[in-house]
Amino acid sequence: MTEAAQVPTEAAGADLLLRAHDLKRYFDVSPPFLNRVIERLPRAIVKAVDGVSFDIGRGETFSLVGESGCGKSTVARLVVGLYQPTAGGITFDGIDVAGQTAAEARQNVQSRMQMIFQDPYASLNPRWRVANIVAEPIRARGLLPSNREVKARVGELLTQVGLSPADSEKYPHEFSGGQRQRISIARALAGSPDFLVCDEPTSALDVSVQAQILNLMKELQRQYHLTYLFISHDLAVVYHVSTTVGVMYLGRLVEWAPTQTLFNQPRHPYTRMLLDAIPDLEMTGRQRIPVAGEVPSPINPPSGCPFHPRCPHADDRCRAEMPTAHATGDSHVACHAVDDGRLS
Amino acid sequence: MSVAELDAVGRVTDLVRRCLDSDIYFSFKSSKITMIAAAVTAAMFLAAVFAPLITPQNPYDPAALDLMDSFSPPVWIEEGTWTYFLGSDDQGRDLYSAIIYGLRLSLGVGFAAVIIAMLMGVSLGLISGYIGGTLDAVIMRIADVQISFPAILIVLLIDGVVRGILPNERHDDLALVVITFALAFSAWPQFARTVRGSTLVEKNKEYVQAARVIGRSPLWIMAGHVLPNVMGPVLVIATISLAVAILGEATLSFLGVGVPPTEPSLGTLINNGQNFLFSGEWWIVIFPGIALATLVLAVNLLGDWLRDALNPKLR
Secondary structure, X not given: OOHHHHOOOOOOOOOEEEEEEEEEEEEEOOOOHHHHHHHOOOOOEEEEEEEEEEEEEOOOEEEEEOOOOOOHHHHHXXXXXXXXXXEEEEEEOOEEOOOOOOHHHHHHHHOOEEEEOOOOOOOOOOOOOHHHXXXXXXXXXXXXXXXXXXXXXXXXXXXXXXXXXXXXXXXXXXXXXXXXXXXXXXXXXXXXXXXXXXXXXXOOOOHHHHXXXXXXXXXXXXXXXXXXXXXXXXHHHHHHHOOEXXXXXXXXXXXXXXXXXXXXXXXXXXXXXXXXXXXXXXXXXXXXXOOOOOOOOOOOOOOOOOOHHHOOOOOHHHHHOOOOOEEEOOEEEOOHHHHHOOOO | OOHHHHHHHHHHHHXXXXXXXXXXXXXXXXXXXXXXXXXXXXXXXXXXXXXXXXXXXXXXXXXXXXXXXXXXXXXXXXXXXXXXXXXXXXXXOEHHHHHHHHXXXXXXXXHHHHXXXXXXXXXXXXXXXXXXXXHHHHHHHHHHHHHOOOHHHHHHHXXXXXXXXXXXXXXXXXXXXXXXXXXXXXXXXXXXXXXXHHHHHHHOOHHHHHHHHHOOOHHHHHHHHHHHHHHHHHHHHHHHXXXXXXXXXXXXXXXXXXOOOOOOOXXXXXXXXXXXXXXXXXXXXXXXXXXXXXXXXXXXXXXXXXXXXXXXXHO
């Protein structure tokens, strides 16, 4: 098991845009010093992201799925630089942007990344007019010289996301959730980025509006050749947008593969469990197996494979030893049962 | 009118319409006490601003005072004259003029102190909340220590230290500046604490993170994004602090460490008047006292109303 074997390689030969290598982010959630001394509590460290590696090719959509608290949003924030990684590296278009000396490099590539947030009610400043919200990336970097040009560009962007240029005089509270998410997308596009990180962009929206936003995002991707890192817990949404899907469990990637492969031949028991839980209109009468158990506490993770307490195929090796990822074809899976041939 | 001017006029009328339409205006209209308080505050404010135009005498000008007219009682009492319709003090100062000029001083010192305290408190609170860490701990511990002392003690301390440093002949020139800064120093922790609290909430909202991803500097985010969203409670504290600062100035002047006696404020007038309370010249203390109480009450009532009107839980 060499290091290289753990890094997914499906995009490596192609046009690679972003590579995360053995990314780690730990949070110190210890009680205050006095409590620790008096109540004899130990330090508490949450390993929110614990050794995640993936590659994203230009023009692709890489999706991360997983239950709440598995660290997928933390990965998104690491990639856009809202958090500094505890260990590991991120290279964007060949430039290291996560190291100790990478602050300057980060500045240079920051303009090529944008983020779309989950909550359309919190991601727009309530005191700002839409015109200023959308124009912020343009003004922050001085992309256009005059206010007149900025205004024209904002109108253009709003039209593109399905709003009207007249909306730019309004405040965010005058819009619905879906419209606010469109404003968010317009703002993300304003700086002409080539990489968008979408942190559950549709999970706060109605199903009908979700589809509109997803279609808009796909259309924009085609038009501007955008690359997406897409975070979601909704497998139906992920199936709709992704080229590659990674499944996260407790801060680790347990399986990643091209979308069709993952949905047709899921191999990791956790992926199977998630897919089994999807309601299926065509297969009515099929016995659905609900996702059993809960994600264990990341402060005190189980020994060995973190999934073993919930896994129907766990044996002694799973309880003792952390599995590493192995490739079969273009899919990668970290599971002892699959390695040992107990699970095909 | 040009298109730009029409646009500007449109914006202003739009703003006025929105203000008249707002919840705050509605709650203002539905509270009689608030309207009276606002009217009283506005009247006193205008009187203070236009003091020289509406007073018969300049009480700060010794040449205008006539000792022969000292202790003249109010007009409705025997021997009272219309020239001094609220009476005059021991120097022959017209009390009405002295009160209006006193108001001017009280409001001026109060406003200046509150603005300085607000600038200090809001910026320190923003920095403290947004940057956090050791800086936050240091600023907040200083605020804690300061809050644990009575405000008047802090003001007296600052005043005393500055008096010790400055040569005697400069005292009177700088008395107003010193007292203003002393009052401001005693009021900043309130602002800092409130703003820090709101900042802690706002800085984790996604619009702040969006600005960080866009690449805005921390200073810009604090001023452009966080500040407009934490100003609501600051306005309430500013109003209440204004009343406290006015009272503080009056207290200091009453104790004789405030403004120089040649330029009496309401506190100085009250201090002066209480010497004659038992010899029958009650008007010298009563009228400035009423003016001070009315002003502070009106400003306090406005502050209370603003607090309730801006509190979404009470709507």
